[in-house]
Amino acid sequence: MNKHKIFKVLLTTAVISMPFIADAQKANWQNLDLKTDSVFGISTEKAYKELLKGKKSTRVIVAVNDGGVDNQHEDLKRIMWVNPKETAGNGKDDDKNGYIDDINGWNFIGGPKGSVDHETLELTRLVRRDMARFANTTDANVTEKDKKEYEAFKVMRSDLEKQLGEANANLAGLSGFKNALDAVVKKIGKTNPTAEDFAKFKPESNADARIQEVLAEELKKGSFADFYEDQITEGVKYYSEKANYNLNLDYNPRDIVGDDPNNDKEKFYGNNDVKGPDAMHGSHVAGIIAADRTNKLGINGVADNVLIMGVRCTPNGDERDKDVANSIRYAVDNGAKVINMSFGKAYSWDKAVVNEAMKYAASKDVLIVQAAGNENKDIDTENNFPNHKDLDEKTIASWITVGASGPKDDENLKASFSNFGKTQVDVFAPGVQIYSTVPGSKYKNLDGTSMASPVVAGLAGLIRSYYPKLTAAQVKEIIVKSVVKVNHNVSYKKGEGEDAPKVSVPFADLSISGGIVNAYNALKLAATYDGKTTTK
Known part of the structure; x- marks a missing residue:
C-alpha cells in the first residue's frame, strides 16, 4: 500500500515545500x-x-x-x-x-x-520466496533454465538491501533530528512554542541553529503541535515500520487470516x-x-x-x-x-x-x-x-x-x-x-x-x-x-x-x-x- 506521507524535514538542509493554501x-x-x-x-x-x-x-x-x-x-x-x-x-x-x-x-x-x-512489501515476499528456491545457487552453478529468474532474484535482493539501508539511515537521521528538536523545546520551556519563541531562541550549537532555521520556515505554515505530529512523530513511525515490518524478511503476519496466501x-x-x-x-x-x-x-x-x-x-x-x-x-x-x-x-x-x-x-x-x-x-x-x-x-x-x-x-x-x-x-x-x-x-x-x-x-x-x-x-x-x-x-x-x-x-x-x-x-x-x- 502506498504510504502517502510527505516528510518535509529532510536529513539535509533541503526542505520539501508544498503549495500553501489560505486557511x-x-x-x-x-x-x-x-x-x-x-x-x-x-x-x-x-x-x-x-x-x-x-x-x-x-x-x-x-x-x-x-x-x-x-x-x-x-x-x-x-x-x-x-x-x-x-x-x-x-x-x-x-x-x-x-x-x-x-x-x-x-x-x-x-x-x-x-x-x-x-x-511486508511484495518485494520482501518475493525475495523471501526466491531465497529458499536459490539457497544453493551461485553464478557458477545456476542452470540455463533458471538463469533468467535467478538474475531477477539478485536484482530484487539488491533493491531490498538498498531500501532497508535507506530506511535505517532515514530513521537514524530523523530520530537524531527529533532528539535535537526536543532539546531545543526543553530549553525554550514551552510544550507548544510559536515562531516568535524560536526566533528569540539563542542557539548554543550548530544543531540548535539548524533546528531554529527549519522551524522558522515550518511555523509559517501551521502550529508546532501539527508539525511535530505530522512530520516528526509520523516520520519516525513511518521509517520504523519500513525497517521492522515492510522490509523485514523474518516478518509474516498472514497466520492471522488463516488462509492459504x-x-x-x-x-x-x-x-x-x-x-x-x-x-x-x-x-x-x-x-x-x-x-x-x-x-x-x-x-x-x-x-x-x-x-x-x-x-x-x-x-x-x-x-x-x-x-x-x-x-x-x-x-x-x-x-x-x-x-x-x-x-x-x-x-x-x-x-x-x-x-x-x-x-x-x-x-x-x-x-x-x-x-x-x-x-x-x-x-x-x-x-x-x-x-x-x-x-x-x-x-x-x-x-x-x-x-x-x-x-x-x-x-x-x-x-x-x-x-x-x-x-x-x-x-x-x-x-x-x-x-x-x-x-x-x-x-x-x-x-x-x-x-x-x-x-x-x-x-x-x-x-x-x-x-x-x-x-x-x-x-x-x-x-x-x-x-x-x-x-x-x-x-x-x-x-x-x-x-x-x-x-x-x-x-x-x-x-x-x-x-x-x-x-x-x-x-x-x-x-x-x-x-x-x-x-x-
Whole structure:
C-alpha cells in the first residue's frame, strides 16, 4: 500500500515545500473553481449551484477498497452502505454470498482472531520466496533454465538491501533530528512554542541553529503541535515500520487470516471488520468521495448521493494480489458501480489474478479508479501494479488512473511526489493538502495520489447518480474529455536525492488527457452525451 506521507524535514538542509493554501480554503479547495476561487479545484460547488440544483439522482454504491473505513465517523456513518440482505450480528450468512455478517462490506486481511495491520512489501515476499528456491545457487552453478529468474532474484535482493539501508539511515537521521528538536523545546520551556519563541531562541550549537532555521520556515505554515505530529512523530513511525515490518524478511503476519496466501482460487476468508486496526487512509479516502453534505459537520464530499462500501484489502505494507482480486469481485458482486483503489506497488506476485478481476469488473459495467502512485516516476517505463499494460481495450475503457495536482496553476501544478505517464495516467486531480475524515470523528490534511483518486471516484459516482444510463466506459470518457487542459510547462525533480536536477516539461506530456478533472464540465458533457464512442 502506498504510504502517502510527505516528510518535509529532510536529513539535509533541503526542505520539501508544498503549495500553501489560505486557511479559509483548506477544507474544501478540491471542490472549488479556478476562475472564481483562484485554486485549481474541480468546480464541484459550481456544478451543484448551477447544474444540479433541483435535479433528481439515483443512489450509487462506491466501494473503498483500502485499509479500512471508520463506519461510525460523524461525517461517514449516514452514507455507509448497509447490506439489505444481511441481519447484523446473528453469525449467519443470510444472503448466502459466502461472507457472514458483511453489513458494511468485508475485510480480506482479517480472520477469527483479529486483523492484519503491518505487512511486508511484495518485494520482501518475493525475495523471501526466491531465497529458499536459490539457497544453493551461485553464478557458477545456476542452470540455463533458471538463469533468467535467478538474475531477477539478485536484482530484487539488491533493491531490498538498498531500501532497508535507506530506511535505517532515514530513521537514524530523523530520530537524531527529533532528539535535537526536543532539546531545543526543553530549553525554550514551552510544550507548544510559536515562531516568535524560536526566533528569540539563542542557539548554543550548530544543531540548535539548524533546528531554529527549519522551524522558522515550518511555523509559517501551521502550529508546532501539527508539525511535530505530522512530520516528526509520523516520520519516525513511518521509517520504523519500513525497517521492522515492510522490509523485514523474518516478518509474516498472514497466520492471522488463516488462509492459504498462495491459493488464488480461495475466496471465502476474512472477517466483517471494515474498520480494522488502522482506518486513517481509507476513512480519508471515503470522506473525499462522499462525506455527508447535509449534516453541517466537517467537510463535504464530492458526491451527494452515494453510499460507501468498505472493502479492506490493503495493510500497512503492500497489498497481496489475491486480496485485491477478491476485493474487486466482492465489490462488483454486491452492487458497487465505482471502485476506488488508492494503492499500488512496484512488484507483483500474481498480476494475472488481478487482471482477471479487473476484466470481471469491466464486464459488469463497474468503473475502477486507481491512484498513480507517489514516487515521482514515469510509470510508462517503470512498473506500478496494477497497470494497463497487458489488458484489453474493454478493460482499459472502464479504468481510470489518476495523478495528483496542487492548488496553484503554475509550474508546481504537478504535485512533487506524483507519478505520471503519457500512456498510463489518464487524468490529474487535486491531491495536496486535502482535508478529510480520519478515525474518531476527526479531520486531517493529507497529501498523495491516494487523495486525488477519490476526487475522481467521487466525480464518477456523481455522474452515475445523475445520469444512471451511462455506462462505466462512457463515464470514463466524459471525465477524460472534460478536463481543464493545462497549456504550460511544469517543473519537477528528475531522479532522487537533493542533487537531482529539475526539469521543465509540458503538463500535457504527463497524462493521456493533459488536464485536471472538472465536475462542472463533466456534468455539462454528460447531459448532452450520445455515448457512441469510447476512449481507451
